[in-house]
Amino acid sequence: GDSVTQTEGQVALSExxxxxxxxxxxxxxxxxxxxxxxxxGEGPQLLFRASRDKEKGSSRGFEAxxxxxxxxxxxRKASVQESDSAVYYCAxxxxxxxxxxxxxxxxxxxxxx
Amino acid sequence: xxxxTQKPRYLIKMKGQEAEMKCIPEKGHTAVxxxxxxxxxxxxxxxxxxxxxxxxxxxxxxxxxxxVCPSSSLCSLGIRTCEAEDSAxxxxxxxxxxxxxxxxxxxxxxxxxxxx
Numbered sequence: 001g002d003s004v005t006q007t008e009g010q011v012a013l014s015e016x017x018x019x020x021x022x023x024x025x026x027x028x029x030x031x032x033x034x035x036x037x038x039x040x041g042e043g044p045q046l047l048f049r050a051s052r053d054k055e056k057g058s059s060r061g062f063e064a065x066x067x068x069x070x071x072x073x074x075x076r077k078a079s080v081q082e083s084d085s086a087v088y089y090c091a092x093x094x095x096x097x098x099x100x101x102x103x104x105x106x107x108x109x110x111x112x113x
Numbered sequence: 114x115x116x117x118t119q120k121p122r123y124l125i126k127m128k129g130q131e132a133e134m135k136c137i138p139e140k141g142h143t144a145v146x147x148x149x150x151x152x153x154x155x156x157x158x159x160x161x162x163x164x165x166x167x168x169x170x171x172x173x174x175x176x177x178x179x180x181v182c183p184s185s186s187l188c189s190l191g192i193r194t195c196e197a198e199d200s201a202x203x204x205x206x207x208x209x210x211x212x213x214x215x216x217x218x219x220x221x222x223x224x225x226x227x228x229x
Contacts, residue, residue: 032215043117043204043220044156051214089156095215097168099144099208103156 002027004090006104013080013111021075021107023064023090031092033057033066033073034101038087047075047088082113116140117221119205124226126195133191134224136205143210145188146218147180150202159203162188163210195228202226 007022025033032051036044048057053068062077073090090104116139126132138145147159160170165182174180182188192199202223208216 034217040153041222043206043222045220046217049215049217087154093215093218096212097163099163099210099215100146100158100161100169101156101206101218102158106154106156108154 002031002092002102004092004102004104006088006090006107008107009105010108011110013109015081015111015113016079017111019075019077019080019084019109021088021090021109023073023075023104025071025073025090025092027071027092027094029094030068031094033064034089034091034093035062035064035073035075036089036091036103038089038106040086044089080109080111082111085109085111117205117207117219119203119221119224121224122222124224126226126228128195128197128228130195131191131193132195132199132226132228133189134203134226136188136190136207136221137186138188138205138207139219140186141209142207142219143185144208144216145182146206146208147188147190148204148206148220150204150223151200153202156204159190192226195226197228200226200228 034049035047038044048059050057050066091101118137145162149157179191204223206218206220
């Protein structure tokens with residue numbers, strides 16, 4: 001079946017550090033890829049999405065580029081802030097009758113000031 | 114604030130009891146999804162409704178859960194006989210439906226179930 005792999009389970013950084021969270025997917029077809037963020041006590045919320053090869057998604061300084069060749073959608077941010085501390089999820093979906101999101105296991109980001 | 118509303122926020126049940134949680138999807142959304150989240154990390158898909166009809170669900174839901182969407186504005190997820198392993202955050206999400214591609218899912222804040 002379809003799957004999403006996030007390499008990092010936890011990431012600890014200081015403010016202004018560069019962030020990379022790796023996301024690779026395995027799917028039979030051409031899925032839409034998502035990054036969601038979840039803060040304590042809340043449900044996941046969309047950070048951004050991308051539907052085509054080489055499409056770049058971005059929001060709040062975070063960005064990722066859909067790479068069909070390497071089946072990747074790595075999340076990056078040039079300078080993290082303490083307020084970015086949260087759990088980040090990479091996910092995929094095909095829509096239609098297969099509309100569910102398949103999530104990676106999540107990466108907990110902790111940023112200290 | 115989440116446009117998807119879930120109630121109750123917290124639910125405590127004894128082992129063997131029945132549990133029920135409700136979800137009000139975002140207005141205009143025809144697709145509803147339920148996920149289970151344990152230990153604040155992994156999100157496990159449970160069931161997907163489109164226009165109140167279940168289109169996809171995992172075996173665990175068929176065997177031990179009862180999920181319905183009697184109207185476009187209300188869905189519920191029930192557990193017939195709670196077990197300790199059911200302790201988790203249950204998240205409801207909704208989206209519009211599009212035949213040609215994937216829609217974004219919008220999540221509620223969840224119902225935290227504790228089974229004692």
